[in-house]
Amino acid sequence: MFFHTGELQYHSKPDSPDPVFAKKVQELIGGQFGEMSVAMQYLFQGWSTRGNEKYRDLLMDTGTQELGHIELLATMVARLLEGAPVYEQEKAAKDPIIGAIMGGMNPQHAIVHGLGASPKDSNGVPWNAGYIVASGNLLADFRANVNAESQGRLQVARLYSMTDDRGVKDLFSFLIARDTMHQNQWLAAIKDLEAKEGPIVPSTIPPEWEATEFSHILYTNPETSTASQLPWASGPAPDGHPITVEKPAPLSGRPILKPAPPEAHNTLPAEDMK
Amino acid sequence: MFFHTGELQYHSKPDSPDPVFAKKVQELIGGQFGEMSVAMQYLFQGWSTRGNEKYRDLLMDTGTQELGHIELLATMVARLLEGAPVYEQEKAAKDPIIGAIMGGMNPQHAIVHGLGASPKDSNGVPWNAGYIVASGNLLADFRANVNAESQGRLQVARLYSMTDDRGVKDLFSFLIARDTMHQNQWLAAIKDLEAKEGPIVPSTIPPEWEATEFSHILYTNPETSTASQLPWASGPAPDGHPITVEKPAPLSGRPILKPAPPEAHNTLPAEDMK
């Protein structure tokens, strides 16, 4: 169960309005790796965790904090939109500096949201649940999580150079720090699980299900690719087995599909195929 | 540049038709972690790689193989649909066993694709590029890649128990093996890059951009959560700094947004807010 208090987890107040930057900040709210993604990803993983209560709690704790990060960024967007002449864009267009600024804002901030944040990315594409991962296998999912925190911290870092506003940078410094912690925690959790299960997910596949003769071949053609020169390509794989290098080549023949039944109304077979 | 030959990389021939299972196999083609995702993810990462030619080549080699895996699975789906009475579903419904089988197939296999594979997942949702990741930061992206291969191998493992068909299982044993190799290679590549850059992505953020006092706090309330009991929570973080545990609490006050301008036609402020 969830509770809310009106105070913010951290400061979220820009020095000045900047509707063009507000558009860009949307990536951190409703983008593929925005805060909506990490919040929902961790909560759905937590709700599905079976038999690992401490990790369930870690997921719920972290997901709940990410809800607060959406709040921080939604507040930032709302304030970046305050006090700018967003409803006078046509007039502004006659002044090229204002025009350039206005031309780059998200029109939905003015038309649809009345100066509020949008649950969409920096191009106005709605957030969707196809972005998130909750598989029931914690090692797999923690790898998704460390990726999400890596992509997220990278995006904040890029946006940091794209503004001079001290208030915005203050919030970003907090998000960068929290993403450091979250990368750390998922990396620690991965190490914990890999120590128990080994590095290959899932660890529970019986050997007879796997065509192990193909499990450690790096398919690459040295005539067209330099991949086999990567230093680790000649050493043992992370799971301890030696890696071999082979040129890719077909192991089976041409597939010939049978003609479809008449009810499919497909093209009839060519004369020479009958 | 790409080339194609008609032979398949591996065998892909079921013993018997099974249109219900064909629906499920679609997850491996057009699902979030299906072969379309890994193929496109690796190719887009490769096309964007700057200054790391060996990794560029590894990405292109692997993405190209994944194209061949779409081919294997599309062929399998086409053959699972061969010879089953898919256009007589209404008649079949009178025989409950056939009816149960027919009721569970993907109607688009019959109506839209004429017994061919679909670029969609096991529920018929079209694949979309919002699933894939290509950030320009290889360590971040290789984490995405090892996640994708973990989720993919997990899904094949689950499907393996859901069929008795030896031909299907033969193909799955190959895919399981290749996902083992691909997890290995991305894990090796991650180790290589972490050795150079350290574990926190991106490694290039100047310290003064980060509010480092928040970089190693595990926010969790021991009264409501057991997360702080995780073994690694009391040790140093993967980046070497000590982790501290704190109860989450607001660090800022309630945000009060300014009223919108009249042109927004938002609700006017309440009397007591003026």
Place this chain on the structure above:
Amino acid sequence: MFFHTGELQYHSKPDSPDPVFAKKVQELIGGQFGEMSVAMQYLFQGWSTRGNEKYRDLLMDTGTQELGHIELLATMVARLLEGAPVYEQEKAAKDPIIGAIMGGMNPQHAIVHGLGASPKDSNGVPWNAGYIVASGNLLADFRANVNAESQGRLQVARLYSMTDDRGVKDLFSFLIARDTMHQNQWLAAIKDLEAKEGPIVPSTIPPEWEATEFSHILYTNPETSTASQLPWASGPAPDGHPITVEKPAPLSGRPILKPAPPEAHNTLPAEDMK
């Protein structure tokens, strides 16, 4: 800022597993009017509220509770999937009763989520933020909210007849009750705002912006439609003005668009159009 505690807001435990019903319950999680929609809708409305703190707090309070409702339903789905032979569907298909049950489940519950809930609707379509509304105008948005609660309560009512499970019905009885309250609260809030602003949103449009001669015409042709016989069609409109009935007819001529410039490479104008 948000907090979470491990206890549930209400009981969520079915008497028996039922993977087919689990698929249907997904509509209440990730459907257009599922709990993800109301949670996110109220939170985004709250974060954008300017100058109406009590309504901001009402939105945040209610959105936070809806997060707990996602949790209740995700738990219910996870438990409906427990203990059913979902990974033996092929074998089960030979027993028609089990086959019928198995054929109707969501394959992603088994393949993708490992018996956990999915952030998608009852057909497996991912939730997306295009479902939600946050305009900055509270009267408009509260109308969206009372609609969402009406659709939501309606869907729970329909699902109530589709199961015999007492544990499921117990949870549904709670959700029905909460949707009663939420309809009540948004209706009360609407009455409050309409008393101040009148019924037509937005109330702030200057009269000279409106072609008022068209503001109270019911366009309907009594020769083809019975709409003009509706009892209110002859009385005053809710805003107090009399309604008149007119047959629809064009008020302007045929639009003739100018040919496109050559750079558009559009079809050239027909001879008789030059």
Place this chain on the structure above:
Amino acid sequence: MFFHTGELQYHSKPDSPDPVFAKKVQELIGGQFGEMSVAMQYLFQGWSTRGNEKYRDLLMDTGTQELGHIELLATMVARLLEGAPVYEQEKAAKDPIIGAIMGGMNPQHAIVHGLGASPKDSNGVPWNAGYIVASGNLLADFRANVNAESQGRLQVARLYSMTDDRGVKDLFSFLIARDTMHQNQWLAAIKDLEAKEGPIVPSTIPPEWEATEFSHILYTNPETSTASQLPWASGPAPDGHPITVEKPAPLSGRPILKPAPPEAHNTLPAEDMK
């Protein structure tokens, strides 16, 4: 059955080209509450109406008019794109005023549509049927309709300030007027149905299906939220029952999910969970 005549329902001719404003007008065509949404929403509601022929006719009449409104706006967009140097954007970029204008247009108007309107919103996101509502319950759906007309009129009002073009404003004055009528008609219809059924949708739920002890509680914590101070919070609810205020608190315990079967290949339970 439908008929079309070449004349327009109203004038739709701007004084001057303005490709940047054309991009914004797209919100009224293909946005969440654009004319495609109301047209399709009313038609699908009409086609599903059972036993209420006058309302069916009202829905079909109104939906048909909204088709004509798409036509008005598509014509406006086509004309706003006429005569502007949209295919010389690169050259234009050297003149900052033209550059600012050109930089803000929708590139698909030039590249994809050859100066025609697009079935997408102001950010270029395609319209989709996930926006619309047709439940079979007219009171629920009329609430969706009055919301749609409220959001629609609000968006036109915001766009009205964002242009100086008299031709555009003339069309907008007509759309504002029609949205007034449509809000009026759905409000009148709601009043009609509420008089028969009462305010809570659906009215047909048997009392024993509802945990009525939770039907009139406003969950809010006066220590963190001002919502309980709303004037109506102390009066009777719209359905006549008294409202009580309670602090939110869990009514159930922590859910413990059972471990998944081996075929799920989920993470194994932790030692202390076995």
Place this chain on the structure above:
Amino acid sequence: MFFHTGELQYHSKPDSPDPVFAKKVQELIGGQFGEMSVAMQYLFQGWSTRGNEKYRDLLMDTGTQELGHIELLATMVARLLEGAPVYEQEKAAKDPIIGAIMGGMNPQHAIVHGLGASPKDSNGVPWNAGYIVASGNLLADFRANVNAESQGRLQVARLYSMTDDRGVKDLFSFLIARDTMHQNQWLAAIKDLEAKEGPIVPSTIPPEWEATEFSHILYTNPETSTASQLPWASGPAPDGHPITVEKPAPLSGRPILKPAPPEAHNTLPAEDMK
């Protein structure tokens, strides 16, 4: 401007309820080539037509009829859902024949739409405007149109074998006939335009924009592909030029991208790339 009359263009009444077939019929309403697609495609093409009034009228006439076809199919779906025990699915599941039938229906028909049609395809994926084409070039668009009518007629043909219901078949016989006419009309229009412009769209590209040395090469490798044996491959192309066959080979070298600036926080170049 549009008009509507309550009568249907054709009969649309099944002999018996069949909720499983209702799910399949949805493909013809909201699928990629369903009636929503052709209606919206023709209308948007019509609204953008410049300087070709007769084709504009043909597009508007045909689009308007397609609106009536959505109506026919929505009515059919509503009637296929009438009188079936769709709200007793759980009980029905105990009778395997009923269970098989019920398990195959679209759950949203019962839960979301209250026995009405849905604006979605046969898997429940919402229709979206990314399906439609309106380019401003009539020859290009008429090719899209003849494709749409070909796919549509093919899908009806496939569904025709999947039912025994005479009422359904009567409606399908009408739709098959209309799709014959529509293929005929777009083929005739294409012939008309090709006679004026030639077969290659757009006909207005100046020769110096085209690397004509590549305009008639069939790239295919006779060692791996039989494509060069197609009868037309040795004749002149439809535009009159001779076709030549060549093995595909690169015409340029390896692209080496420059490193990204530090603000991108991309992976640094490898040692051997500096």
Place this chain on the structure above:
Amino acid sequence: MFFHTGELQYHSKPDSPDPVFAKKVQELIGGQFGEMSVAMQYLFQGWSTRGNEKYRDLLMDTGTQELGHIELLATMVARLLEGAPVYEQEKAAKDPIIGAIMGGMNPQHAIVHGLGASPKDSNGVPWNAGYIVASGNLLADFRANVNAESQGRLQVARLYSMTDDRGVKDLFSFLIARDTMHQNQWLAAIKDLEAKEGPIVPSTIPPEWEATEFSHILYTNPETSTASQLPWASGPAPDGHPITVEKPAPLSGRPILKPAPPEAHNTLPAEDMK
């Protein structure tokens, strides 16, 4: 099975950076008719081809080349983004010329992709598989293919005028040429199949399935439409039958749907409907 070599099929190097044009080029990568669409469309058609090996090979050959075209365009986008001040947009905004340029770029190129190409269209909407067609009927699909190549060549032609960069134009001249060939090849293939099957798809519908009395009527009202004046409207149709012109009129009555069962909780029938 697929192979890749590092060399490009053609040159892809702009003379100068141009991030605004990079945004527009995205349409050719991830738009409805971008290279991702044609590549995936041809490959899925090829994988489903039954009994027509030469056409299967043609599809695989052409799809494989289109993969190389994605590569060309992804390389072009990556290079158009090189060396431009994309991370200094805020500073740049003070210089109106740079500001206009920067305001028009895709923010995700800087924030998400680190100067790499995106699998999305020119507005940032992700590519999705709902764009592609693979029906199993080759004549239908080749019509889809000639449309795709027509739309694609049209879009390149429009972009050609929108840049002065010789390197970009060089690549476009190659793409224009290849689209000429691909239109030619699909037109030749269509001619081949039409010669065998006739022009109406599918050719295999038995005459008794078709209400042939409606197969050659052009429904158009000469009072409101000029469509009947099209030259071909008075001649025989492409399938050889005479065309007749009729005014559209209903052939059936008003549909009256039965009330829903109580479990639907739909609106009850009006008094006069009982």
